[in-house]
Amino acid sequence: MIFGLGSEPGSTNLLTRALAAVDERVESVPDPVQIHYHLPDPRLDHLRVHRDYAQWLEELTQRFPHECRGIRGFYDECWAVFRALNALELLSLEEPRYLLRVFLQNPLACFTLLRYLGVNVGDVARRWIRDEALLRFIDIDCYVWSVAAADRTPMINGGMVFSDRHYGGINYPVGGVGTLAERLANALRDQERFPGCWVEYGARAVRVNVDGQRRATGVTLADGRQIRARAVISNATRWDTFGLAGADESVPRALVDAAEVPPTERLWRQWYTESPSFLSLHLGVRADALDAGHAHLRDCHHIVLEEWAHMESATDAAGTIFVSIPTVLDASVAPPGRHIFHVFTPSWMSEWRGLGHSEYRARKQQLADRLIERLERRVFPGLRRGIEVFEVGTPRTHRRFLGRKDGTYGPIAARRLHGLLTMPFNRTGLPGLYCVGDSTFPGQGLNAVAFSGFAAAHRVAVDLGLEPRLPLGLDAWLSEWISRRRLEWLGRGMQSTEDGTR
Numbered sequence: 047m048i049f050g051l052g053s054e055p056g057s058t059n060l061l062t063r064a065l066a067a068v069d070e071r072v073e074s075v076p077d078p079v080q081i082h083y084h085l086p087d088p089r090l091d092h093l094r095v096h097r098d099y100a101q102w103l104e105e106l107t108q109r110f111p112h113e114c115r116g117i118r119g120f121y122d123e124c125w126a127v128f129r130a131l132n133a134l135e136l137l138s139l140e141e142p143r144y145l146l147r148v149f150l151q152n153p154l155a156c157f158t159l160l161r162y163l164g165v166n167v168g169d170v171a172r173r174w175i176r177d178e179a180l181l182r183f184i185d186i187d188c189y190v191w192s193v194a195a196a197d198r199t200p201m202i203n204g205g206m207v208f209s210d211r212h213y214g215g216i217n218y219p220v221g222g223v224g225t226l227a228e229r230l231a232n233a234l235r236d237q238e239r240f241p242g243c244w245v246e247y248g249a250r251a252v253r254v255n256v257d258g259q260r261r262a263t264g265v266t267l268a269d270g271r272q273i274r275a276r277a278v279i280s281n282a283t284r285w286d287t288f289g290l291a292g293a294d295e296s297v298p299r300a301l302v303d304a305a306e307v308p309p310t311e312r313l314w315r316q317w318y319t320e321s322p323s324f325l326s327l328h329l330g331v332r333a334d335a336l337d338a339g340h341a342h343l344r345d346c347h348h349i350v351l352e353e354w355a356h357m358e359s360a361t362d363a364a365g366t367i368f369v370s371i372p373t374v375l376d377a378s379v380a381p382p383g384r385h386i387f388h389v390f391t392p393s394w395m396s397e398w399r400g401l402g403h404s405e406y407r408a409r410k411q412q413l414a415d416r417l418i419e420r421l422e423r424r425v426f427p428g429l430r431r432g433i434e435v436f437e438v439g440t441p442r443t444h445r446r447f448l449g450r451k452d453g454t455y456g457p458i459a460a461r462r463l464h465g466l467l468t469m470p471f472n473r474t475g476l477p478g479l480y481c482v483g484d485s486t487f488p489g490q491g492l493n494a495v496a497f498s499g500f501a502a503a504h505r506v507a508v509d510l511g512l513e514p515r516l517p518l519g520l521d522a523w524l525s526e527w528i529s530r531r532r533l534e535w536l537g538r539g540m541q542s543t544e545d546g547t548r
């Protein structure tokens with residue numbers, strides 16, 4: 047489900063812009079329905095989130111006519127956030143010269159964003175909507191991408207997702223999602239266009255090297271090679287970069303030595319915790335086994351939930367089922383007459399730890415069977431008999447192939463936080479080391495991590511003197527001042543939230 051590949055005017059189509067930055071583009075297929083929901087409440091069952099905004103509003107208000115005004119009010123606020131973002135050049139919020147420039151260019155958009163930066167989707171939804179069933183829907187409509195209910199999902203992100211799905215829309219890259227990475231990597235390897243660039247695969251960084259002045263100077267790879275650099279950018283999660291979070295404070299394989307971990311990281315650990323990983327089934331299915339005229343095969347993405355109580359469950363394959371069938375949009379990604387089903391549900395590493403080889407295989411089979419059974423009963427009769435390819439991935443698979451601690455999907459708020467204000471930016475307390483990806487502002491999502499990539503690249507370019515900065519030491523002084531004030535203010539805000547809770 048790819049956000050950010052749109053071609054409409056504005057700045058929020060960050061994948062399109064990243065590709066354009068290296069003179070590339072990918073052909074894509076517009077997805078007419080973002081998600082087809084199969085939910086426990088009859089008013090929410092077979093609810094389809096149409097790309098066409100008017101059609102979507104009509105679908106929802108027909109089911110909740112008494113909430114007509116509330117629905118409009120809520121989504122209008124989402125659009126206000128989106129329009130403000132879409133009107134700005136999106137670069138590093140840690141760069142004072144840029145902040146001054148965008149503020150002077152578009153003060154109204156900046157004020158709108160400032161107003162919503164500390165707000166969560168739940169706060170806005172409850173201001174407009176009373177019906178508990180509809181509020182539950184807003185919860186799951188957040189949960190399916192943020193792995194958190196509305197009151198822990200930042201409003202800036204809600205504004206992006208709930209509006210962009212109707213603006214730039216969801217677009218499937220022809221040939222599969224891997225095309226995006228391939229195009230970027232191939233472009234960078236073109237020495238005529240990008241002399242000196244190279245991409246290495248299978249090269250695991252195991253340590254960030256730090257000199258006597260406590261400055262990052264490069265990385266050590268698993269094969270012992272050392273690469274020197276003036277700037278090191280880690281796209282590993284915060285836990286894999288700086289060590290573990292939560293009660294388990296042992297640090298097995300963090301990239302930064304425990305002695306070098308900056309004190310600000312402690313704050314971050316109090317605010318964010320790991321979300322679960324996923325149990326994933328990758329299925330190749332004979333189309334003729336499924337009912338050919340099956341209405342559900344029109345849509346690429348489905349969410350299946352039989353009981354609300356199981357929404358946030360991440361054990362025993364009992365939670366929310368996510369289904370993605372990319373062959374609905376692009377038949378070329380499978381052999382003729384076949385569909386690809388990617389079926390997944392949240393799952394914790396604790397369910398998979400300590401299992402021997404045969405126990406691990408048996409458990410995968412058992413939980414996969416349960417998911418297929420649930421899907422056959424609710425949405426796709428005949429699914430099992432059509433399966434020709436069957437692969438199961440667990441949190442252990444995610445950890446192995448993505449190098450993410452416990453295979454986590456990313457950070458989620460450990461408690462109610464002030465929207466996006468608490469999310470760390472790209473600079474870290476260790477000079478020369480930057481973080482990027484979903485452990486940094488604004489969090490999970492391809493478009494969100496693309497934003498953090500643009501922002502990190504911008505700040506690094508300024509620090510290396512490749513982009514102009516404020517003169518007379520003002521850049522360093524102002525950056526430091528903003529960062530200190532933010533931390534002090536957040537420290538105080540968090541303390542008062544805790545006192546209030548107590």
Ligand SMILES: NC(=O)c1ccc[n+]([C@@H]2O[C@H](COP(=O)([O-])OP(=O)(O)OC[C@H]3O[C@@H](n4cnc5c(N)ncnc54)[C@H](O)[C@@H]3O)[C@@H](O)[C@H]2O)c1
Binds near residue numbers: 049449
């Ligand atoms: N749109 C969707 O349908 C969808 C679905 C799931 C996830 N997502 C989101 O997509 C985003 C993908 O972000 P991403 O690409 O930054 O993260 P990623 O985890 O997918 O990729 C990180 C890459 O870094 C590599 N890596 C990790 N540690 C390394 C090390 N020590 N040395 C060398 N390489 C290392 C991994 O192998 C991996 O290739 C996430 O935010 C995720 O939430 C989107």
Ligand SMILES: CC(C)=CCC/C(C)=C/C=C/C(C)=C/C=C/C(C)=C/C=C/C=C(C)/C=C/C=C(C)/C=C/C=C(\C)CCC=C(C)C
Binds near residue numbers: 145207370
């Ligand atoms: C100047 C002054 C004073 C001030 C200033 C203010 C400002 C400027 C501010 C700014 C801000 C900003 C720029 C921000 C930004 C943001 C962003 C970009 C955001 C983004 C976001 C995005 C997102 C969140 C997305 C997401 C998505 C996702 C996660 C997805 C997912 C999916 C999945 C998981 C799949 C599903 C499936 C099924 C359903 C089947």
